Structures are given as structure tokens and as C-alpha cells.
Amino acid sequence: MATIKTNYLMPKGLDHDLEQTCDSAFSVTSRMAWLERQVKKRRSRKALLELSDDLLKDIGRSRLEANREARRWFND
Numbered sequence: 001m002a003t004i005k006t007n008y009l010m011p012k013g014l015d016h017d018l019e020q021t022c023d024s025a026f027s028v029t030s031r032m033a034w035l036e037r038q039v040k041k042r043r044s045r046k047a048l049l050e051l052s053d054d055l056l057k058d059i060g061r062s063r064l065e066a067n068r069e070a071r072r073w074f075n076d
Helices: 027-049 053-058 063-071
Strands: 004-007 021-022
Touching: 021 063, 027 063
Parallel strands: none
Antiparallel strands: 004 021
């Protein structure tokens, strides 16, 4: 993924006229990637609700656990 570089220029009249470059830790692309992960997580949690009790048993989960997982906050 590419990051967006932001250039900050120092105001005129200061002792130095240096260009400062800062890579944002929360760039647009990293935020989009985070959002995509959250959406995938939410979809997989909701998919648990659609599984039959037999399929849940096969993966070692109960209906109660599937319901709890589906109700979790998106960023958990």
C-alpha cells in the first residue's frame, strides 16, 4: 500500500526556511485497510448466525457463542 506524504513549509520570517516532510501514521490508505478488515470481521460474525446447530458443533461453537460473537462491537 502506498502512503500519502504531506509537506509542511515553515512560515516566512522564521530563522530557517526548511521543508519538513511527515508521513502520517493514519494515512487514508491505512484507514481504508482498517475499515475493510472491520467489514470482513463483521460479515464473518454475521455468517455464524446463518450456520445450523450441527455446523456450529462441527467448529466447536454453540448457538449461544455464535449469538454473542455476532453482537460484539465492530472494532473488537
